[in-house]
Amino acid sequence: MTSFLDPLISFVSSHAWLGYLILFLAALLEAVPVVGSVIPGSTIILALSALVPGGELQLPWVLAAAALGAVLGDGSAYWIGHRRQREILNTWPLANYPRVVAESENFFHRFGTWAVFFARFVPPVRAFVPVTAGALGMAPAKFYAVNIPAILAWAPAHVLPGVLAVSALHEYAGLHYHGHVGKHIWMLTVVAVAIVVGLALWIRRRRNGVTAAKSQA
Numbered sequence: 001m002t003s004f005l006d007p008l009i010s011f012v013s014s015h016a017w018l019g020y021l022i023l024f025l026a027a028l029l030e031a032v033p034v035v036g037s038v039i040p041g042s043t044i045i046l047a048l049s050a051l052v053p054g055g056e057l058q059l060p061w062v063l064a065a066a067a068l069g070a071v072l073g074d075g076s077a078y079w080i081g082h083r084r085q086r087e088i089l090n091t092w093p094l095a096n097y098p099r100v101v102a103e104s105e106n107f108f109h110r111f112g113t114w115a116v117f118f119a120r121f122v123p124p125v126r127a128f129v130p131v132t133a134g135a136l137g138m139a140p141a142k143f144y145a146v147n148i149p150a151i152l153a154w155a156p157a158h159v160l161p162g163v164l165a166v167s168a169l170h171e172y173a174g175l176h177y178h179g180h181v182g183k184h185i186w187m188l189t190v191v192a193v194a195i196v197v198g199l200a201l202w203i204r205r206r207r208n209g210v211t212a213a214k215s216q217a
Helices: 002-014 016-030 041-051 059-090 096-110 112-121 129-135 138-174 181-216
Strands: none
Touching: 002 016, 002 041, 002 059, 002 112, 016 041, 016 059, 041 138, 041 181, 059 096, 059 129, 059 138, 096 112, 096 129, 112 138, 129 138, 138 181
């Protein structure tokens, strides 16, 4: 795995613009309905944040790329829902995910306007709440008044943990920035946690699906 990470780190170091583009696209695609439930945007952002302490990427640009991608992704989903109203929730591809659409609607009805804020931190609902907010008639001014502050909190919450963790490994464990060991530890940990959480969610959904099928039988 480290033989893969070293060339990746060196490549991003030499082509920082591509690193920022990847961060932007990860945040953008994660906000797209259906696509966002497949693209591991948060994992990518958390992993690449390890490249800030060593100078491969610059913190302000990392935060800006992630925030801008999230704003455009959420905004696009919202306006699609706003223009097509509830019709969008019953058409392809959303029609193929009735359970998640129902969860996002329940989430929205439960928390009201604040659902837009909380959903930023709750995958996979995050990819469905903006379009649901638009489909249910939430006013644009109200949506952005909650969505933008949520993104401004979400971006640092996904970037700073990696920056602080790698910096601590270098400072207190004596690992050199350019040795990449601290970066390896953080990236591998993020990927491992993402896999475990993904499997746990998949097992939970599978069990819920089996339980629902039995109850309907």
